[in-house]
Amino acid sequence: MRPRLKDVAERAGVSIKTVSNVVNGYPHVSADTRARVEAAIQQLQYRPNLSARSLRQGRSGVIALAVPDLAIPYFAELAKGVIAAADRRGWTVLIDQTEGDRAKERLVVSGIRAQLIDGLLFSPLALTAADLVGRSDRTPMVLLGERTGRDRAPYDHVAIDNVAAAKEATAHLIELGRRRIAAIGAxxxxxxxxxRLRLRGYRQALSAAGLPEHAVAHVADFDRADGAAAMASLLAAPEPPDAVFCFNDTLALGALRTLLSRGLRVPEDVALVGFDDIEDGRYSTPTLSTVSPDKSQIAEVAADLLAARLSGRPAxxxxxxxxxxRFVPRESTLGR
Structure with a gap:
């Protein structure tokens, strides 16, 4: 038979309530008692019945994470952090990919999966504040990612300061003596x-230094192909840039490929900065200078906010x- 809480209590010589306190991580248990209970759990190979616990609590133990595109490494790395934060709270994560599509994002917030999940972490692209204000589903939700000051909805929200981060990245290039600084990613x-937020930071840095905006390349997507094509268009101009700030690392990696294929040296001919600090940028040649958002903190804080909403206490x-x-300078701006 599957060992029960009662069996663990008898083996450890404590009450069922004490075993429950240890299993649920309550701090007010003496070290000696906790050790006896944990030894009994190990000896009996006791595993909590999570289904029964969820049923008693009226919860599924599942949360959802909805992001635009898992092919973008930033979102894959963020998802890894969310899964780790959820695991520490005994939650399972259901991951949804919206592709930034308005209809798919509306489906995410409509409550169609309300019976499956306790809460939602959501990084929307297409929905507006008005869409979110009009949401009828009461499933607790925490927003991730960039929302402008005009586009705030009445939900907890976790993000970095993209304007300040972009300004720091551009200022780094200015401090290196670069004067024809272009941007890729508008x-x-x-x-x-x-x-829009990263473009604002780029422009603020140039303005503060008294420099003109050299060139801004627009893209459809934040991927390598768009970065490569945008870099090619910048190099075709009568006066090519001597530095480029890319609005994410995948754009920068595509731009890097174009530069190297044209025989240009990075950073000697063109310095290059990305944004997101994805793992690929740490192993490119040259390694990529970048803005590093604290993805672990984003995941942990979002999980804390969601847990507070799920607790039933006034939040x-x-x-x-x-x-x-933080800004991380590497070989693409400093050289080897």
Missing amino acids: QRTASGATA GPPQEIRAGH
Whole structure:
């Protein structure tokens, strides 16, 4: 027979309540008692009945993470952090990919999966604040990613300061003596909030240094192919840039490929900066200077906010949390 809580209590010589406290991680258990209970759990190979626990609590133990595109390494790495944060809380994560499509994003927030999940972590691109305000589903939700000041909805929100981060990245290039600094990643679409914020930071840095905007390349997507094509168009101009700030690392990796294929040296001829600090950029040749958002902090804070909403206790008004970031200079700007 499957060992029960009662069997563990008898083996450890404690009450069932004490075993429950140890299993659920309550701190007010003496070290000696906790050790006896954990030894009994190990000896009996006791495993909590999570289905029964969820049924008693009226919860599924499952949360959802909805992101635009898992092929973009940033979102894959963020998902890894969310899964780790969820695992520490005994949650399972259901991952949804919206492709930034308005209809798919509306489906995510409509409550169609409300019976499956306890809460939702959501990084929207196409939906507006009005769409989210009008949401009828009551499943707790925390927003991730970039929302402009005009586009805030009444939900907890976790993001980095994209304007400040982009400004730091551009300032790094200015400090190196670069004067023809271009940008790759601007977008004209309604879903381009990330691009608009990073473009603002780029322009602020140039303005503060008294430099003109050299060139801004627009892209449809934040992928390698668009970065490569945008870099080719910049190099075809009468006066090519001597530095480029790309609005994410995959754009930068595509741009790097174009530069190297044209026989240009990075950073001697053109310095290059990305954004997101994805793993590929740490192993490219040259390695990629980049803005590093604290993805672990984003995941952990988002999980904390969701847990507070799930606790049943008054959680107060929605919170706007700024996660940390740092600029990481590497070979693509500093050389070897």
